[in-house]
Amino acid sequence: MGNSDLAPSRALLKLAPQDNVAIALRPLHAGERLDLDGVALVVDRAVAIGHKVAAQAIPPGATIVKYNCPIGLATAAIAPGHYVHVHNVKSGYLPTYVLPTP
Amino acid sequence: MTLPSLSGYARADGRKGIRNVVVVVYLVECAHHVAREIAESFRDSDVHLVGFPGCYPNAYAREMLERLCTHPNVGAALLVSLGCEGFDRHGLRSAVAASGRPVQALGIQDTGGTRKTIEAGRDWVEAMLAEIATQAREPMALSELVVGTICGGSDATSGLTANPAMGVAFDLLVKAGGTAIFEETGELIGMEHLMAERAATPELGTALKQCVAKAAAYYATLGYASFAPGNAEGGLTTIEEKSLGAYAKSGQSRIAGIVKPGIAPPRGGLYLLDVVPDGEVRFGFPNINDNAEIAELIACGAHVILFSTGRGSVVGSAISPVIKVCANPDTYRRMADDMDVDAGSILEGRATLPEVGREVFALTLAVANGAATRSEALRHREFILTYKRFEALGPACLPM
Structure with missing residues (x-):
């Protein structure tokens, strides 16, 4: 779901105005402070390119919205800027399989 | 944008192919090695290995191999069977022949084992490569x-x-x-x-x-x-x-x-x-x-x-x-x-x-x-085919 005017200097991209997550356009580091459309975000851990952070405070049970599509449900409260992934989101359809941590 | 003109190999069913591949097809895993030995001696040509490993018949696998052997990119097909497997080799051979393509079926048991079948297969593929090389691309x-x-x-x-x-x-x-x-x-x-x-x-x-x-x-x-x-x-x-x-x-x-x-x-x-x-x-x-x-x-x-x-x-x-x-x-x-x-x-x-x-x-x-x-x-020519089962398409699926 592309966006044709991405600039390399930008750190985050919200694919649609309705989204409550933003995409990292470059690697983000823990503690990094960013401003996204006037919302102050604090990144809680290293985030790789293409991964997601919360664009606003997300309460537990809320629907995660990316490109104006529901992509799962929050399993915990997520603060603005915090990493959004399998540790705090579950599928509304089928469980996500990840390898056990070595 | 200006679109370039395309060309392809005309097939009897009216479709055109963009490649002219000879497929070597194993009809059970027991024939896989022999088929691979045949195909690998032509690794710098478009001779590709496909097949089905199962010994029990499966309508989906039969349909898949027929569609692949009669694909527009395929110019000729060599079928390699062991001889006792459940695959309908006669049906597949007839279907490929009916498509107008050269087809040969080799049974390893009938041909006299591994070495003789590999030799017979290589001879056939070599002849086919020479034959299809004369086909010209058409608009x-x-x-x-x-x-x-x-x-x-x-x-x-x-x-x-x-x-x-x-x-x-x-x-x-x-x-x-x-x-x-x-x-x-x-x-x-x-x-x-x-x-x-x-x-x-x-x-x-x-x-x-x-x-x-x-x-x-x-x-x-x-x-x-x-x-x-x-x-x-x-x-x-x-x-x-x-x-x-x-x-x-x-x-x-x-x-x-x-x-x-x-x-x-x-x-x-x-x-x-x-x-x-x-x-x-x-x-x-x-x-x-x-x-x-x-x-x-x-x-x-x-x-x-x-x-x-x-x-x-x-x-x-x-x-x-x-x-x-x-x-x-x-x-x-x-x-x-x-x-x-x-x-x-x-x-x-x-x-x-x-x-x-x-x-x-x-x-x-x-x-x-x-x-x-x-x-x-890089000669990536991966292929896999396993057991599946499908029913006919529903009436609303294709355009009228």
């Missing part, structure tokens, strides 16, 4: 071109760059009268309502939603979504999120119909290939890896496959060339030899989505005219 319309798309080794960049770029290429192809097939109903879970809104008819919209519901139920029984651990490492959190990216491959065109493996779309337009078996869950996962799906797209008549990857897949395929569109700029820098298009340039602001989409489309046409893809040059 081919863009409306005769069939392109399939798949994503594999996806990460969070796939849905941002390569998949929408391939969607742009698909829109250009459909606009020019060509046929585009997207796939994997298990990776459209969560997108069913959006997809149904693009259906040519309300009945097709209902059928599209039913396809996805079937996939969700099938995967739920198996306990896994179509989701690899590498997808999560790449930043995809749920099957819905993976679907959102996968769905972008389909572009914006109206959806003209649904096909199943081996069914060729009746005319140009955008089609969904339903790859999830019908009926109760049996024979395991719908597709055990990307090549199982690629083989099904090719069995539907796809001349070329557009393959997007973020993590970095390296596979190609027997019979039809595979174009690799790399979504992730870091992956591209690491694995550039395997990649045809650097779509990660969109993320880094070096190119725009429409530009990369046009590049993918232009490359598709160049490959159709004979240019080798990276995976072809």
